[in-house]
Amino acid sequence: MNFVAQALNLNPLAAKRLEERNILRKAIIPHDFFSDVIDAFKLDKKFGEFEEGTVIARTTNGLEVVRGYPKIRRALTLFPTLKRHFKRDVVIEEKMNGYNARIVYFGKNIYAITRRGFFCPYTTEKAREMINESFFKDHPSLMLCCEVVGSESPFVVKDVYGKPIDFYAFDIREKKTNRAMPIEFKEKASEEYGFNIAPILEVCDKKVAHLRCREIVEKLGGEGREGIVVKDPRMEIPPIKYTASQSNASDLNYAFRFFNDYAKDFMLSRIVREGFQSFEFNESEAELEERAKRLGMAILKPMVESISKVAGGEKVTEDHKLRFKSREVLELFKLQLKKMGVEAEFSEPYFEDGYHVLEFSRVMVSTTDKISHLLKGNLW
Amino acid sequence: MNFVAQALNLNPLAAKRLEERNILRKAIIPHDFFSDVIDAFKLDKKFGEFEEGTVIARTTNGLEVVRGYPKIRRALTLFPTLKRHFKRDVVIEEKMNGYNARIVYFGKNIYAITRRGFFCPYTTEKAREMINESFFKDHPSLMLCCEVVGSESPFVVKDVYGKPIDFYAFDIREKKTNRAMPIEFKEKASEEYGFNIAPILEVCDKKVAHLRCREIVEKLGGEGREGIVVKDPRMEIPPIKYTASQSNASDLNYAFRFFNDYAKDFMLSRIVREGFQSFEFNESEAELEERAKRLGMAILKPMVESISKVAGGEKVTEDHKLRFKSREVLELFKLQLKKMGVEAEFSEPYFEDGYHVLEFSRVMVSTTDKISHLLKGNLW
Numbered sequence: 130m131n132f133v134a135q136a137l138n139l140n141p142l143a144a145k146r147l148e149e150r151n152i153l154r155k156a157i158i159p160h161d162f163f164s165d166v167i168d169a170f171k172l173d174k175k176f177g178e179f180e181e182g183t184v185i186a187r188t189t190n191g192l193e194v195v196r197g198y199p200k201i202r203r204a205l206t207l208f209p210t211l212k213r214h215f216k217r218d219v220v221i222e223e224k225m226n227g228y229n230a231r232i233v234y235f236g237k238n239i240y241a242i243t244r245r246g247f248f249c250p251y252t253t254e255k256a257r258e259m260i261n262e263s264f265f266k267d268h269p270s271l272m273l274c275c276e277v278v279g280s281e282s283p284f285v286v287k288d289v290y291g292k293p294i295d296f297y298a299f300d301i302r303e304k305k306t307n308r309a310m311p312i313e314f315k316e317k318a319s320e321e322y323g324f325n326i327a328p329i330l331e332v333c334d335k336k337v338a339h340l341r342c343r344e345i346v347e348k349l350g351g352e353g354r355e356g357i358v359v360k361d362p363r364m365e366i367p368p369i370k371y372t373a374s375q376s377n378a379s380d381l382n383y384a385f386r387f388f389n390d391y392a393k394d395f396m397l398s399r400i401v402r403e404g405f406q407s408f409e410f411n412e413s414e415a416e417l418e419e420r421a422k423r424l425g426m427a428i429l430k431p432m433v434e435s436i437s438k439v440a441g442g443e444k445v446t447e448d449h450k451l452r453f454k455s456r457e458v459l460e461l462f463k464l465q466l467k468k469m470g471v472e473a474e475f476s477e478p479y480f481e482d483g484y485h486v487l488e489f490s491r492v493m494v495s496t497t498d499k500i501s502h503l504l505k506g507n508l509w
Numbered sequence: 510m511n512f513v514a515q516a517l518n519l520n521p522l523a524a525k526r527l528e529e530r531n532i533l534r535k536a537i538i539p540h541d542f543f544s545d546v547i548d549a550f551k552l553d554k555k556f557g558e559f560e561e562g563t564v565i566a567r568t569t570n571g572l573e574v575v576r577g578y579p580k581i582r583r584a585l586t587l588f589p590t591l592k593r594h595f596k597r598d599v600v601i602e603e604k605m606n607g608y609n610a611r612i613v614y615f616g617k618n619i620y621a622i623t624r625r626g627f628f629c630p631y632t633t634e635k636a637r638e639m640i641n642e643s644f645f646k647d648h649p650s651l652m653l654c655c656e657v658v659g660s661e662s663p664f665v666v667k668d669v670y671g672k673p674i675d676f677y678a679f680d681i682r683e684k685k686t687n688r689a690m691p692i693e694f695k696e697k698a699s700e701e702y703g704f705n706i707a708p709i710l711e712v713c714d715k716k717v718a719h720l721r722c723r724e725i726v727e728k729l730g731g732e733g734r735e736g737i738v739v740k741d742p743r744m745e746i747p748p749i750k751y752t753a754s755q756s757n758a759s760d761l762n763y764a765f766r767f768f769n770d771y772a773k774d775f776m777l778s779r780i781v782r783e784g785f786q787s788f789e790f791n792e793s794e795a796e797l798e799e800r801a802k803r804l805g806m807a808i809l810k811p812m813v814e815s816i817s818k819v820a821g822g823e824k825v826t827e828d829h830k831l832r833f834k835s836r837e838v839l840e841l842f843k844l845q846l847k848k849m850g851v852e853a854e855f856s857e858p859y860f861e862d863g864y865h866v867l868e869f870s871r872v873m874v875s876t877t878d879k880i881s882h883l884l885k886g887n888l889w
Contacts, residue, residue: 202888209886369888388781393773398889401768404812405883408820417809418802425805429797432784440788503785506589508582508749509778 136185157248165236171246182246189236196307205405207339221331226355227278234265250461264322274300289353299327309364350375378427386431389496439500447491452484516565537628545616551626562626569616576687585785587719601711606735607658614645630841644702654680669733679707689744730755758807766811769876819880825873832864
């Protein structure tokens with residue numbers, strides 16, 4: 130614990146107390162695969178200037194602090210929000226829909242850390258396969274903040290990005306300070322080191338940004354993609370996100386399938402977004418009805434499906450299929466999921482086309498139990 | 510406070526502590542109109558066996574305890590819930606959509622107490638006008654548990670029940686014990702003393718109740734009415750409620766108009782009910798779409814309307830119009846609303862057709878402020 134105290138500028142007793150209060154937790158399962166990391170902790174809550182998900186690691190190269198990825202705030206209406214928030218030009222990037230991973234280099238290897246601060250074996254194996262480590266050798270103080278997307282995702286399964294699993298860097302930041310590099314730096318690094326970045330869709334004056342954003346978001350929505358993040362070219366002003374109606378609907382579809390496992394805030398925030406978007410887009414009665422039907426179906430259909438499933442004796446689950454190069458990493462990933470508090474039923478792994486395949490169903494226990502309880506005739 | 514301690518079987522210090530913790534609050538504004546009540550307190554939380562809204566009053570006739578109206582639990586699916594819950598026959602009554610008032614007789618007058626335990630001047634004046642006090646003279650230990658419905662309601666404005674304001678007794682209970690009288694007693698008393706009761710729609714065997722309830726609820730829904738309460742004829746088993754889809758939609762329409770003032774639970778519970786009803790009614794794709802559109806419109810439309818209203822410089826309000834026989838009672842009611850924590854803008858009262866008319870707008874401060882804040886370009 131002494132290295133954590135040192136990194137956070139605390140006395141060892143105060144660090145100990147953070148651990149007792151469960152704000153500081155182990156971030157890694159010790160394993161040869163993670164051989165450059167001697168020990169690591171993560172912050173489960175914002176603490177002082179350190180974001181939730183900040184990782185403090187003792188590595189073979191010394192002490193490392195990897196700051197948590199900061200929350201990106203949201204515009205409920207594009208106008209006048211963008212105009213008010215930015216300086217002059219803005220960069221409009223696609224917001225990819227996957228899970229957030231910070232890619233870092235410790236000792237002699239790449240590591241992938243989840244949003245909440247866990248070292249993920251699966252993501253780490255893929256990152257080592259797909260990301261060129263020379264970037265980190267040239268820039269040892271930086272991390273790649275990536276969205277990991279695809280159908281072979283342990284967290285957010287999406288089938289619109291082509292490959293089964295892929296990394297898109299959306300920010301390059303200093304590990305220790307969280308300072309974001311300018312967008313130009315990110316573009317050049319992407320070319321030089323050959324990693325993907327989230328598509329840059331437009332650079333324009335902030336005064337017309339709301340118009341361009343609307344066009345872009347409507348087009349992305351139609352393609353099943355999530356939305357946009359609007360940024361200051363120098364990254365000196367915090368970015369702002371905005372999502373397509375179809376993506377709100379898709380989130381709701383997901384959340385209402387598991388309606389008792391999901392936070393009420395998750396659902397209601399997405400519903401309220403639809404209200405503001407419909408207002409801002411100044412919709413006709415027909416367009417409003419179209420949106421209402423999409424919204425209603427996104428809410429109702431998954432609920433009915435889940436109820437039917439439980440009525441038929443099944444559990445409500447979310448199904449995943451992942452491929453690993455190493456059987457050991459596969460086993461490590463199973464342990465890691467348990468550590469993250471995920472309730473899952475695993476298939477027996479099998480070997481196929483050079484990969485160890487793991488299928489698992491995440492059981493939505495609360496939703497399953499609630500439906501089952503009610504269908505037996507119990508009262509609300 | 511000593512009379513409260515006596516009524517609740519507490520020592521005076523314990524009663525004092527209840528008041529300090531804000532569990533026990535004043536229930537009445539002293540006034541000639543309430544001349545039979547010397548002092549009265551209400552419970553703001555369930556306390557021991559005493560329900561939230563229980564009133565303890567020192568009256569000219571002595572100590573009175575009026576138990577709070579108990580929560581009626583809800584079936585999410587009619588089958589097998591009704592079959593499991595009841596003994597043999599069930600009585601299906603219409604659930605009226607208004608506000609709950611307990612009508613009691615203290616000293617020489619009728620009093621109306623709201624669900625939360627306030628003596629309501631408006632409701633009391635109407636009750637004295639519309640309910641025959643001879644019932645209470647013959648049955649001094651009983652109260653009428655009424656739904657107060659109509660377009661001239663200070664709380665729930667509904668225009669489907671014919672008269673501008675009306676009382677429908679749904680239960681007759683012992684004030685002090687909350688024991689409910691059998692339904693037959695209620696029917697006879699209604700005939701003898703001439704007060705309305707909530708319509709009794711059907712008496713049937715519990716084994717077929719789910720089928721009859723579905724038919725009834727679909728018919729009621731089509732007429733803009735709320736739903737049903739299913740009861741044991743002897744009232745020895747707690748009743749169960751169940752509502753029409755149109756009523757869920759109407760609740761949502763109301764709640765999303767004021768989306769930042771309403772509890773998330775209020776909204777989500779009504780959404781989840783739609784899922785279970787759609788499942789139980791085994792709907793076709795077309796019926797599901799119809800329901801989804803109703804649901805989506807009930808959510809989206811009021812939000813867009815509220816946002817437009819605030820964008821146009823107005824506040825989000827709920828408007829009421831009430832008529833009083835006495836100008837003094839009108840003023841007393843204004844005081845009472847303030848005591849209940851209702852933020853309202855009042856018109857100057859005027860005299861029309863023998864009544865003092867009060868118009869007021871309940872301002873939904875939180876929703877108005879939230880929308881206004883966001884429309885200025887602030888981030889979520």
